[in-house]
Amino acid sequence: MIVISRMAMPLLACLLLGLPAFAQGSGDPAERLTYLTEEFRPLNYTENGKPAGLAVALLKALWQEMGVPEQPIHVMPWPRIYRSGQLDPNIVIFSMYRTEEREKFFKWVGPIVGGRLALFALRSRHLAVRSLQDMSGRRVASLRDIAAATKVLGAGFPLTYASRAEHALQLLESGRVDALALDEFRFRQTVAAVGFPPDAFEAVLIMSEDSLYYAFSPDTDDALVARFQRALDAIVQRPIYRNLINFYIN
Template sequence: MWLARLIAAPLFVGLFLASPGFAQVSNDPAAGITYLAEVYRPFIYMDKGRPVGLAVDLLKLLWQEMNVPEQPIEVMPWPRIYESGQWNRHVAIFSVYRTKEREKLFKWVGPIAKGRQGLFCLCSRGLEMRSPGDMTGLGIASLRDTASTSKVLQAGIIPTYAANAEHAVQLLRSGRVDAIALDETRFRRTIAAMGFSAKDFETALILSEDPLYYAFSPDAEDTLIDRFQRALDAVTKRPVYRALLTFYADQGL
């Protein structure tokens, strides 16, 4: 994993030795949380059966800063994660767009990174859009319970729900929908993985630009949220955090 290689590098050994270690704390509230995430490169993905990525490595640095032993991270489909984060106690999910619509659904720690949601179409379609109101009358594919979908629903449009990003791209290319509402990073990575040229697609409209956060269930104690936020604020001031961002920037962040 990237973080393991980084810790092993002599340049960074001093930084980690100067930080609190992974003491075995049995009654720490941060160790009683269920951490859930979906595969969403470069923030989280699987490598040799283990979750890795920017948000995972950053979370490990937060645990270390708080003197919390490393916790298991469960990877599952986004709809299950989103529901669990709202209704189950002691859950943290990531990486989540912090939008106005979601503000009161969770308690937030972040930001992890900046993000952008857009409406994407085929260049041959030639859509000209200036505002969400221009989506009226269009067939739009999106994924359930995503921030992009909420923007489409706000415009009064019921989208065609795709099973995943690959399915959404297939719907677009087959002409069954006019556009896709999706996170920009996910869209770009999906078309590349499917072997399609980015030159064949264009951004018809930017739906919103919001930061990505760790989202905790609404029953989380404010003291715990403050503790995570202080740890994040401390970690992001250190060279190891800048090195982490540089590493994942090389992977298309």
């Protein structure tokens, strides 16, 4: 008979469920965190099989500043990441928009960079939108659990969900929806990836201007969160931060 030790049970559960195993046994609490990210250019994405992007490079600089060796970064679909951050202990999610709707569900370190949540439409439609209330009776597409979708749902409007940003953009381009709720980073990258002409679209409404952060699960020790924030504050004052912004964003 095979006997599974009590210490092995969390690792076995992670393997069976296909989830990343939480680090065990390190003396530094930063090494007991599980770091989760998604495909979201130019902040975090996979390149040559490894995580890359502004937020990834900045996180590595934070570890170096804190004297922490580089940790594994797990790239997963966003809805799965978002649920993990709210339900599981010792999780760090990036990059996440810090919005009013999400504020109380996480502890935050940032900002990484500023961003905007918007409604995009075909320029040829000449869609006049001064507020979300002007979208009454119109169809809006988005992705599950992203900040832009939460803004639209919070205003009381239903959404057409797409599995990927490319699919959502195709819904917009084909006229099956009237507008697309996304952040500007994701929208620009998706237009480029699909190959549509950028000037065919326009942002008809900026819903909010929110910065992107590292979001820690709510159980994370406040002292550890403050340690990450001090490291980030120090790095932002150095040329390395501006160099990263210029390389990945500008």
